[in-house]
Amino acid sequence: MLSETIELRGHIIDSLILPKVLDEIITHGGSFKITEIKIGENRADQSFARIEVRGPSAAALDDLILRLRQHGAEVVEKKSVQLAAAPADGVFPQEFYTTTNQQTFVRLDDGEIEVQPALMDCAIVVDRTARKATATKFCGVKKGMEIVVGHKGIRVIPQQRSISRKDAFEFMAGNVSIEKPKSVVIREIAREFKRAREEKGKILVVAGPAVVHTGAAEHLEKLIEQGYVNLLFTGNGLAVHDIENALYGTSLGVQLEEGEVAEKGRENYMRAINVIRGAGGIRAAVASGLLTSGIMYTCVKHGVDFVLAGSIRDDGPLPDVITDALNAQEAMQAKIGGVTIALMMGTMLHSIAVANLLPATVKMLCVDINPGVVAKLADRGTFQAVGLVTDLEPFLRELAGCIESDR
């Protein structure tokens, strides 16, 4: 939304000018934020209000400002952003502005441009001719690109709590405790999943191999089958353990049904990798009938897109794994459009990496048995993060159960 800042001075309270101006903004399709207000104390004292007015389009905003001027509103002149050229490929100019994951606008000449995407820890590259502002990571910058420096002409719209509806994400915001009434929270989360699906929002799952170790794979598969997972970001570990389980009934050599270490169990793990490498990848293994169950199989069968990002401890890895960290970031970035909920389970580094890519509008749910991991993820300055300290199996079992029973 485009915005202008106006100032009102005078006896704006006694004359009802302030309420009139605010009413007029709303009735003409705009919205406002009072950024400063001073009320006169004595009868003759004048009052002051600075108001940020947002309009649905440039024309609507102009029309609205024209109306507000009649009531004495003065428009605060805005300053354009300051730009400096990148001194070399992959290097930002000194004093570059660092982005947040919140909706951001930059003022260029007489208009505002929204920075796309809402991505944190980037610089803003401005293309004056195309009138585009792009959040760009180090690797995307080329020498001479014009980059925003300082804080002038930048407007960040903080993610606000809804006042009309309270959901688990807002209610629990940022609060991590092992004493939370988990069933209540999980029921709320199930409702959020349903709401996201009804509103055509995408649900992203970021998961570590613990999902398989704890025996929770079947519950995640259920969620995938029922259409509650639209995107899976994971690594070599989860995929290999899941496939090992599908092929041999073990995870890292442990029989998941009985909990006993299988004879030559470790070999199962390595064999699973070899089978998929031989098939040419997970999708090929499913197509040829080699892989017939498990999380990865269910994803392929239900058309759920996945990105496997590599790490230095990977065995194999599977041919589907992207081993270049920057390429993996890009691959994930390319797919997160439309995501409204991110469920992060049993992986700290992978979850942090994904959280860094998400705009502040995405609701994040972090589940881990380690309170430190949950706290680290939930405390990301967003209003919409819920942390749950719990084992993954009971969590996923209850979530899948809630979704099924509510159907």
Added chain:
Amino acid sequence: MRKLLLCAPDHYGIEYEINPWMSRARGADTPVVQAQWRGLHAKLLSLGCEIDLIPPQPKLPDMVFTANAGLTVGRRFIPSNFRHKERAGEAPFFAEWMEQRGYEVVWLPPDQFFEGEGDALFAGDALFCGYKFRSDVSAHRTVGEILNCLVISVELVDPRFYHLDTCFCPLTDGGAVWFPAAFDEYGQRTIRDHVPNLIEVVEDEAAHFSCNAVVLEREIVLPEGAPKLVKSLGERGFNCHPLPMTEFLKAGGACKCLTMFMPQRETAA
């Protein structure tokens, strides 16, 4: 004894059209103009007013409407910044005249339109100011700063009632006469909140400019054509003096428009 400023209608006529009442096709009848103005002058004298006369100027036909000269409080005079260029030429004459009589002349910034007592009337302890058609809210603010008083700005919405003094007339008992439909809903609410004992004027009588009245303690000089209002005011203990004002109505003015108080109040607070 109230001191008033009037201007003889020697150059008065409908020479341009800057409000819905004016039509050059419907000119003023000069002998009747003179008779009606003399009638007002005589009535105000008879009610004990001291009247100063500013010399009329050629090519400034509306100078007769002295209420728009400016606003006088104590010995301070805030001249008007007329919105229409047709009337802008009046301002220096009024300012010079007031200055020569020892008033401190305080000009508003030139980009803030303000049409004097026509849009600024004290009621209770506040100065009520009309805006949109002629005066600006920004000017009200500056007037409030100069006079250090509470200024209530009200929006005028009916172009027939383009000045506050055409639809709002404070009374000396703290109440006021008004035509509510001339104001937007916020203005109506504000006036109802701040002014007790309001007397509403019906549309037909408002169209005769019956709110455009000169209030002198219990005596009220107003245009003819408002029998209901005269009755209501009589019941409140006021003596009404209706006068024929037909020739001035052709320019969108009547008794109050032809008069400026010197001063309207001794102090603003």
